[in-house]
Amino acid sequence: MTTILPLVLENVTVRKRDKTILKDISLNFAPVGFTIVMGPNGSGKTTLLRLMHGLERPRGGSVKWSSSEREARPQQAFVFQTPVMMRRSVIDNIAYPQIAHGVSRATSSSKAADWADNVGLAHVKSIEATNLSGGERQKLAIARALINQPELVFLDEPTTNLDGKSTREIEGILQKAFNGGTRIIMTTHDIGQAKRLATDVVFINRGELCEHSPAEEFFGATQSSAARAYLNGDIVE
Amino acid sequence: MISMVRFLLPLMLMAVPGWVYAAEMRVAVTTSFHNSGLSDVLLPQIKQDLDIDARLIVVGTGQALKLGRAGDVDAILVHSKKAEELFVEEGYGTHRREIMYNDFVIIGPSSDSAKVAAVTSVNAAFSAISASKPIFVSRGDDSGTHRKELALWKLAGLDSNAFEPNWYRAVGSGMGAALNTASGMNAYIMSDRASWLKFKNKGDLKLLFSGDPVLFNQYAYLPVNPAKHPHVHNEMAKALENWLVGKKAQTMIGAYKISDETLFIPNATPN
Amino acid sequence: MIDVWEGILQAFRLVYSLDRDLFEIVLLSLYVTLSAVIVASLIGLPLGAWLAVNRFRFRRATIALLNALMGLPPVVVGLIVYILFSRSGPFGVFGLLFTPTAMIIAQVIIITPLIASIAHQAIRDLWAEYHDLLISLTTSKKQRMKTLIWDARRSLLTASLAGFGRAIGEVGAIMIVGGNIDHVTRVLTTAIALETGKGDFALALGLGFILIGLAIAVNMAIHVLSKTERGGQW
Ligand SMILES: Nc1ncnc2c1ncn2[C@@H]1O[C@H](COP(=O)(O)OP(=O)(O)OP(=O)(O)O)[C@@H](O)[C@H]1O
Numbered sequence A: 001m002t003t004i005l006p007l008v009l010e011n012v013t014v015r016k017r018d019k020t021i022l023k024d025i026s027l028n029f030a031p032v033g034f035t036i037v038m039g040p041n042g043s044g045k046t047t048l049l050r051l052m053h054g055l056e057r058p059r060g061g062s063v064k065w066s067s068s069e070r071e072a073r074p075q076q077a078f079v080f081q082t083p084v085m086m087r088r089s090v091i092d093n094i095a096y097p098q099i100a101h102g103v104s105r106a107t108s109s110s111k112a113a114d115w116a117d118n119v120g121l122a123h124v125k126s127i128e129a130t131n132l133s134g135g136e137r138q139k140l141a142i143a144r145a146l147i148n149q150p151e152l153v154f155l156d157e158p159t160t161n162l163d164g165k166s167t168r169e170i171e172g173i174l175q176k177a178f179n180g181g182t183r184i185i186m187t188t189h190d191i192g193q194a195k196r197l198a199t200d201v202v203f204i205n206r207g208e209l210c211e212h213s214p215a216e217e218f219f220g221a222t223q224s225s226a227a228r229a230y231l232n233g234d235i236v237e
Numbered sequence B: 001m002i003s004m005v006r007f008l009l010p011l012m013l014m015a016v017p018g019w020v021y022a023a024e025m026r027v028a029v030t031t032s033f034h035n036s037g038l039s040d041v042l043l044p045q046i047k048q049d050l051d052i053d054a055r056l057i058v059v060g061t062g063q064a065l066k067l068g069r070a071g072d073v074d075a076i077l078v079h080s081k082k083a084e085e086l087f088v089e090e091g092y093g094t095h096r097r098e099i100m101y102n103d104f105v106i107i108g109p110s111s112d113s114a115k116v117a118a119v120t121s122v123n124a125a126f127s128a129i130s131a132s133k134p135i136f137v138s139r140g141d142d143s144g145t146h147r148k149e150l151a152l153w154k155l156a157g158l159d160s161n162a163f164e165p166n167w168y169r170a171v172g173s174g175m176g177a178a179l180n181t182a183s184g185m186n187a188y189i190m191s192d193r194a195s196w197l198k199f200k201n202k203g204d205l206k207l208l209f210s211g212d213p214v215l216f217n218q219y220a221y222l223p224v225n226p227a228k229h230p231h232v233h234n235e236m237a238k239a240l241e242n243w244l245v246g247k248k249a250q251t252m253i254g255a256y257k258i259s260d261e262t263l264f265i266p267n268a269t270p271n
Numbered sequence C: 001m002i003d004v005w006e007g008i009l010q011a012f013r014l015v016y017s018l019d020r021d022l023f024e025i026v027l028l029s030l031y032v033t034l035s036a037v038i039v040a041s042l043i044g045l046p047l048g049a050w051l052a053v054n055r056f057r058f059r060r061a062t063i064a065l066l067n068a069l070m071g072l073p074p075v076v077v078g079l080i081v082y083i084l085f086s087r088s089g090p091f092g093v094f095g096l097l098f099t100p101t102a103m104i105i106a107q108v109i110i111i112t113p114l115i116a117s118i119a120h121q122a123i124r125d126l127w128a129e130y131h132d133l134l135i136s137l138t139t140s141k142k143q144r145m146k147t148l149i150w151d152a153r154r155s156l157l158t159a160s161l162a163g164f165g166r167a168i169g170e171v172g173a174i175m176i177v178g179g180n181i182d183h184v185t186r187v188l189t190t191a192i193a194l195e196t197g198k199g200d201f202a203l204a205l206g207l208g209f210i211l212i213g214l215a216i217a218v219n220m221a222i223h224v225l226s227k228t229e230r231g232g233q234w
């Protein structure tokens, strides 16, 4: 069903100024899956996701889609670690990707209203988005990412700072999207969440890939010492 | 933004018809003529008799001549004979027609430290001023009045270029602004009578000297030459000239008074 | 001696008597300035957005130039417009000199850099915030500019109103290109200059207070109108 996957990274290196942020990373993302990217703060998770989405350029190596990059981009969506709240109403925020892709105002508005419902923002849909709470912002960003029915969604720590209830609500939305055929690549520091959602886990530390394995394998028989320490809640060297 | 347009559109539509006039001509006139208020009397009559809306551009003589040269006005009414003659000579004006004259007066502080009020000729008055060096405000804007003032210093055998700026202040502005400056500094100044009489910020200033025929100031009307600028409304300019030199206008000019004082003496040679 | 109080009284007297000439002058002031603000906004706002969104070789130089042009002396603008639109000038054939249109043109030149510059600053900040999102959504340059202009509308309204403020109080340029012709191109500021020249400070001051009142009224009207239109807060 997907046209842009699998996604293959070959020996990718990202440098900023004089700092190497990602070092010689090779990864293969199958057409179906819910990948969780884990790693300590500053390990390069955000950079990795941005790189795949085309927001960062690799210094070396390559990012290969099964289609051309031009065709691949509109089939992806990105939920940023700090979601961008456009200075317009919640409903107009959610509808924006539709409008940007030439969908009529009427259609996009009714679709956005449905999505506001799906993510539990119906009661705030006409206030300006900048007034939303942290959890509501995340929900808005997710609805905005999913409205165009992308094949692949990147999510960068979508539930950080949220309480248990909101976290579970968002997980439900993502699970539903995944069941509907959406490919998901997401970062999180929440190990329980990773266990609940992941089909496979990528673990990086200091910009280097430590392991990429199916979820049961990662949580059952962790290969790298860094990942083991991280899962134990120890300080990762 | 849209709401702004919605708000503005009716305003614009209201405002537009305000300046769509049929028979309209432009005349550059000097500040002194306009300040006299005579135009307020003449313009409605012109409209009535000729059905012409004469639009006045009020500037100094220098700028009026410039506007005429560029063809931006249809006629000019100024008072600087030499410059006017050159204007005609160069082909920018069809001819020069004298209409009326007024006179210049010397204004100064009521204390009159230079004793200008006591002399009997303008030469003596200017000599007295240059001798005691009270603050003197000069237009300094190349206007007809300014040129006249320079000519008068010369006539009195004085070199105005050599005057020290600590007392001789060339302000480079119109009659009104120069009078305001003089009023503020309690200084001497030469003004046309009309501007002085109409001036409302006199302060301690008063009229100290007038009446010497040398101070008479001839106004002339010059239609802009259609051969140079084909778009000018020469027919209207001619009609206006004929009206100005006619009996009715000349009588109106002679009868115009401010505070019981006659300002202009009509002296046009009739057709 | 005349004082400020006299001017205030004069202002009330003028307004109270519903003076026809005054009405005409006020209307023309509004017409000229608001037209100039609209035209300058139609140029300046997209220009500000364009400068914020595009990276090109002389971008910094262009922005520096724009900032410098904010301080353009109105008299010089007036003189240039006069020379261009004079019968002997390149655009003389249009016969626009000494018309409200010429005054609008001069004011557009004066306030466009101001509006564009303030707009650029506001949009640049918003663009920094929106950058990743709009890139992620594969928007075209045109869509980005449209989105930024719409979402920065509050700051951009301020930019336009700053332009309005500069234009409504401007006298040097419109005096030269408009000629201060009674019933045709006389606006509040040129009328004030004229009355000051006549030494009638009370009348000049009265007109000045009306000008200030007008500026306040327009600002408030625009704020109220733009708020009610949106319904609720922005
Ligand atoms: N523009 C930049 N210039 C220099 N260093 C940068 C730049 N951007 C990111 N970095 C560095 O790259 C490293 C990886 O950053 P990244 O945001 O990818 O980490 P992360 O794994 O997402 O961390 P967190 O869990 O805190 O979100 C960090 O040390 C960061 O400081």
Ligand SMILES: [Mg+2]
Residues within 6 Å of the ligand: A045, A046, A047, A081, A156
């Ligand atoms: Mg991160």
